[in-house]
Amino acid sequence: MNILIFGPNGSGKGTQGAIVQKKYNVPHIETGVIFRENISKGTDLGTKAKEFINKGELVPDDITIPMILNRLKEDDCKEGWLLDGFPRNLAQAEAMYEALQKENMPLDYVIEIELDRDTSKKRIMGRRLCVNDNNHPNNIYIDAIKPAEKDGEFVCRVCGGALTTRSDDQDEAAIDKRHGIYYDTETGTMAGVNYFKERVTVIGVDGLPGVKEVSEDLLKKLG
Ligand code: AMP
Numbered sequence: 001m002n003i004l005i006f007g008p009n010g011s012g013k014g015t016q017g018a019i020v021q022k023k024y025n026v027p028h029i030e031t032g033v034i035f036r037e038n039i040s041k042g043t044d045l046g047t048k049a050k051e052f053i054n055k056g057e058l059v060p061d062d063i064t065i066p067m068i069l070n071r072l073k074e075d076d077c078k079e080g081w082l083l084d085g086f087p088r089n090l091a092q093a094e095a096m097y098e099a100l101q102k103e104n105m106p107l108d109y110v111i112e113i114e115l116d117r118d119t120s121k122k123r124i125m126g127r128r129l130c131v132n133d134n135n136h137p138n139n140i141y142i143d144a145i146k147p148a149e150k151d152g153e154f155v156c157r158v159c160g161g162a163l164t165t166r167s168d169d170q171d172e173a174a175i176d177k178r179h180g181i182y183y184d185t186e187t188g189t190m191a192g193v194n195y196f197k198e199r200v201t202v203i204g205v206d207g208l209p210g211v212k213e214v215s216e217d218l219l220k221k222l223g
Contacts, residue, residue: 001026001080002106006193007113008182010120011207017084018135019215027076031085056174058088065095093192110196115207117179124169132161144210
């Protein structure tokens, strides 16, 4: 099962992606996570990517496109994959679609989580990351996934672990830049979404309700 998931930063794409990943038992490949792992390991790729990520800009296509297309050829992707954070612009969407056709790889589902720009921004600024598990959702502005409190501090609502923020999540200018890229229908991510809409069925899901409602809607549409 090969699945692409789109959604602006802050739409709950990561949370819903984890649910879809469990349903189909395929690896959840998140471009941003691959970059952050490389940054924390201090690899060459990480060093190159960091300067763009911290400014809220896309890492250049000549680094990102081969990195992802190669990742999908690894052993754990033999039974499928869930790709999150790629394609992020029209050029990546075209490269992805062409690579799939060339490799004769089917695209089973394309999911789009729809959310307006203001709500997405607020959600990003409230996001907290669990140090134990990237897939434990915590957000100080969303009641359904509000962190627990211990000794006056927020802790992970799932495991009680410490919480951190991503450095690029608290920088409003960087968020605006990222959203500028996402909502851009000329060459940005929405241009990529529209490119897929012209070629395959895209499953649209309203990202405004709570996590549970959104996942119920999504799972129903996936059938
Ligand atoms: P994310 O965790 O998806 O919000 O990604 C964090 C950052 O990684 C983005 O703001 C970009 O700088 C970079 N990034 C993630 N995915 C891509 C991509 N497909 N192409 C270029 N840069 C990306």
